[in-house]
Amino acid sequence: MPITNVKTVHIPGFENPATTCEFVFDDKEAEKPEPSKNDSSGGKRSFANVQILNTAGDGYGPHATTLGDIANKIPSKPSLKKSCEKCRKRPDQDGMGFASCAGCKIARYCSRECQTSHWKYHKGLCQLRKKLAELERDLEAKALANNGPFVSQEALRKWYQDNVDIVDYTIVQTLELYKGRAHDLWRTNAVVFSLTGGKLGTSVAASEISFSDAEAAEFTTLERRDRLGLPANYLAALGAGSRIIVIFLLNRERNFMLVEGHDLPAEEKWAGMEKDDMWRMHIRMRNMAQMLG
Numbered sequence: 001m002p003i004t005n006v007k008t009v010h011i012p013g014f015e016n017p018a019t020t021c022e023f024v025f026d027d028k029e030a031e032k033p034e035p036s037k038n039d040s041s042g043g044k045r046s047f048a049n050v051q052i053l054n055t056a057g058d059g060y061g062p063h064a065t066t067l068g069d070i071a072n073k074i075p076s077k078p079s080l081k082k083s084c085e086k087c088r089k090r091p092d093q094d095g096m097g098f099a100s101c102a103g104c105k106i107a108r109y110c111s112r113e114c115q116t117s118h119w120k121y122h123k124g125l126c127q128l129r130k131k132l133a134e135l136e137r138d139l140e141a142k143a144l145a146n147n148g149p150f151v152s153q154e155a156l157r158k159w160y161q162d163n164v165d166i167v168d169y170t171i172v173q174t175l176e177l178y179k180g181r182a183h184d185l186w187r188t189n190a191v192v193f194s195l196t197g198g199k200l201g202t203s204v205a206a207s208e209i210s211f212s213d214a215e216a217a218e219f220t221t222l223e224r225r226d227r228l229g230l231p232a233n234y235l236a237a238l239g240a241g242s243r244i245i246v247i248f249l250l251n252r253e254r255n256f257m258l259v260e261g262h263d264l265p266a267e268e269k270w271a272g273m274e275k276d277d278m279w280r281m282h283i284r285m286r287n288m289a290q291m292l293g
């Protein structure tokens, strides 16, 4: 295979040692039509075959892949429609989601019966969410007065919704869901997402936030005051043990934290999951890969 136009580039926002890649433009390969029938890129296949040779150390290489592979690795999803808090029934992902709780506007229920019978379990969390929303106004005023960035629960939740494909992929890798349903790391561990972004002295929008890193963390360590100080009963109210707990931290600050229960991937998806040793890098490079087509 002829190798032409070799370039070394810095991947923006990728701060660890894997900062360089060699882009191998193989013009002959690029002109060939892609045989795959799952082509959703509207004919812009010329960049999909561009090879990337990651040359960085620390477990990140050398590793050859293509932009097309990276773009396809993390499947895009239109939206996240949450299951019923009580019976865990899933709504049709293409249709309307279930109606939300009037109090917190977050919990979803498939029926009035489910909502009514679940109230005794949900009440505490519902009230806490309302209280947090009120506290947030003070927090925002304080943060802006001190020329700090401020990010609301709503903005973090929007980031979560907008990037649910990344969230899903990260969950599969950090909780090792590719090992199968019997592997139950997800019952004892949450996934802590480190996000970055936001300008000083401003309220941060979801679009200004980007993924930095993620790791699995045991619930018992999250309870500790020197970690996140999340009480076990709070995690249980979010569905720990039956749902995956996801925690989003902006700029590693506990003030800007969103904790949510995330539905487990649908049963039929488990078979297709696979281990990706390069997942952090693939997430970082996905946007670039998609941009190039």
Ligand SMILES: [Zn+2]
Binding pocket: 084, 085, 086, 087, 088, 089, 109, 110, 111, 114
């Ligand atoms: Zn239900």
Ligand SMILES: [Zn+2]
Binding pocket: 101, 102, 103, 104, 105, 106, 107, 122, 125, 126
């Ligand atoms: Zn509620």
